[in-house]
Amino acid sequence: MNASTDKSDSQTDAVSFYVEEFQRRFHDFEQARQEELRHLRHDFIARLIGDHIVIGDKPSYDCMLQGMLKEDERERLETDPCFTKAWRIFVDLCWLKRQLLRVALVVGAIILALLLVVGCFLALPYVANPNHK
Numbered sequence: 001m002n003a004s005t006d007k008s009d010s011q012t013d014a015v016s017f018y019v020e021e022f023q024r025r026f027h028d029f030e031q032a033r034q035e036e037l038r039h040l041r042h043d044f045i046a047r048l049i050g051d052h053i054v055i056g057d058k059p060s061y062d063c064m065l066q067g068m069l070k071e072d073e074r075e076r077l078e079t080d081p082c083f084t085k086a087w088r089i090f091v092d093l094c095w096l097k098r099q100l101l102r103v104a105l106v107v108g109a110i111i112l113a114l115l116l117v118v119g120c121f122l123a124l125p126y127v128a129n130p131n132h133k
Contacts, residue, residue, distance in 0.1 A: 018086030
């Protein structure tokens, strides 16, 4: 029983180590990707559309993230269950963060639209009869 617990702890430690390593490398990968998009003259709106519509599903996002892996690490995704588990956890964490950003953008757009509607209703008396105070 103690041997299986030690093996489980070592696998958990390895998974945690891999996830932390992926998170460290993700920042540099994302920064390089954004710089490449800026170099291609993509503005903020084009990058936003590309990030959230073109790469809108999880498998596409996973493939895009695999670009940060080295060749031998891509091969390990097929053979090493511990490495694969860590990669899945990392992709899920990145996907969750991305989905939260989407929700924030949608909620922000709805609030902005509602503020515009309220502003139009408040301005309606002034527009309909500008001489009346």
